[in-house]
Amino acid sequence: MTxxxxxxxxxxxxVRTGVRAELEDxxxxxxxxxxxDAAVQQVRSTLPDVVLLDVHLxxxxxxxxxxxxxxxxxxxxxxxxPVRFLALSVSDAAADVISVIRAGARGxxxxxxxxxELSQAVRRVAEGDAxxxxxxxxxxxxxxxxxAADVAAVDDELDRLTAREREVMRLIxxxxxxxxVGTELFISVxxxxxxxxxxxxxxxxxxxxxxxxxxxxxxxV
Numbered sequence: 470m471t472x473x474x475x476x477x478x479x480x481x482x483x484v485r486t487g488v489r490a491e492l493e494d495x496x497x498x499x500x501x502x503x504x505x506d507a508a509v510q511q512v513r514s515t516l517p518d519v520v521l522l523d524v525h526l527x528x529x530x531x532x533x534x535x536x537x538x539x540x541x542x543x544x545x546x547x548x549x550x551p552v553r554f555l556a557l558s559v560s561d562a563a564a565d566v567i568s569v570i571r572a573g574a575r576g577x578x579x580x581x582x583x584x585x586e587l588s589q590a591v592r593r594v595a596e597g598d599a600x601x602x603x604x605x606x607x608x609x610x611x612x613x614x615x616x617a618a619d620v621a622a623v624d625d626e627l628d629r630l631t632a633r634e635r636e637v638m639r640l641i642x643x644x645x646x647x648x649x650v651g652t653e654l655f656i657s658v659x660x661x662x663x664x665x666x667x668x669x670x671x672x673x674x675x676x677x678x679x680x681x682x683x684x685x686x687x688x689x690v
Contacts, residue, residue, distance in 0.1 A: 473595045474546075476500040476515055478508040478537065479523040479557070484580075488521065488557070491584030496591055505529030508537045516546050518595045522574065524558040524565045531631035534558075538572035555594045557587070562639070564627055566605050576600035629671040637664040641677055642684035 473496050479485050480503045489498055500515045502508035505528040512520055520541075524534040532539070534556060544552040556569045556577040566577050575594045578587065579602050590600045627635060633654075640650045647661045654661075665677070674680050 471495070472497050473519060473591060474499045474515070474517040475591060476502070476508070476511050476517045476520045478502045478511075478520060478526065478534070480504060480526055484523075488587070491587060492591070493584070493588040496588055503527075505533065505536050505540075509540045512537070512541045512544065512552060516544060516552060518546055518550070518553065519591050520552060520554045521557050521591065522554050522569070524556055524560055524569055525632055525636055527632060531633075533632040533635075534574075535568045535572040538569060538574060542573060553594050553597070555590060555600065557582075560639070561602070561605060566601075568627070577605050578602045579605070626672060630668060634664050634668050634671075637661060638668045638680065638684065641665060641668075642681045644681070 475492070475496050475498050477485050477488055477498050478501070479488070482503070485501050485503075492498070499517055500511040502511045503526075505526050507528070508520075508522070508526065509529075520537075522534045522537060526533045526537070529536045529540075538554055541552065541554075546552060554569075554574040556566075556574045557580060558565060558577070559580045561579050569577060575597070576590060576599050578590050578600065582590070582602065593600050630638065636654060637650055640653060645653065647658050647665070650656075650661045651658045665680075669675065669680060672680070672683060674683060
């Protein structure tokens with residue numbers, strides 16, 4: 470079986486370690502990165518067959534996985550094939566899916582996937598197939614069909630937020646307390662408060678309740 474060369478991008482080292490342990494033997498991890506700039510450097514230097522890419526990443530200009538995709542557009546492997554990207558994320562929000570697909574990803578799977586399924590997904594993307602977790606395919610069909618205008622509007626609103634603000638926004642919208650958000654993201658409560666204030670200002674909302682409703686209406690949480 471042909472070996473697939475892979476770069477693994479996720480800002481949590483334990484996640485990268487776990488993914489490595491789950492991948493099957495014909496998938497060779499030739500590089501890892503934890504932020505946007507390091508990911509771009511790794512992809513450009515190794516030119517892998519597939520980049521397994523988290524959606525929410527620190528660094529760069531705040532564009533997360535989509536920024537990595539844009540900055541690596543047009544790269545080819547030594548064999549002359551395009552470097553292909555498969556998003557692997559905890560998020561199943563429509564806006565996240567559409568953002569990275571528009572930026573050039575060949576697929577999107579969530580972190581509920583098991584090792585065998587993930588290995589199969591990586592192989593299929595390496596061969597040029599598009600791969601999605603079952604419920605996410607509908608988001609893509611909607612985005613490139615009658616739902617395109619609505620998704621574009623959501624993209625425009627989310628583009629006002631940094632990657633960290635998006636993370637905070639989603640957790641707050643799911644009902645997390647400021648302290649719980651801080652614990653989840655390894656930041657102080659004061660920093661959470663600052664991010665929430667910035668999110669409300671940028672989205673022209675006045676309360677956590679409005680933020681939760683805004684996110685729910687757009688299927689972001």
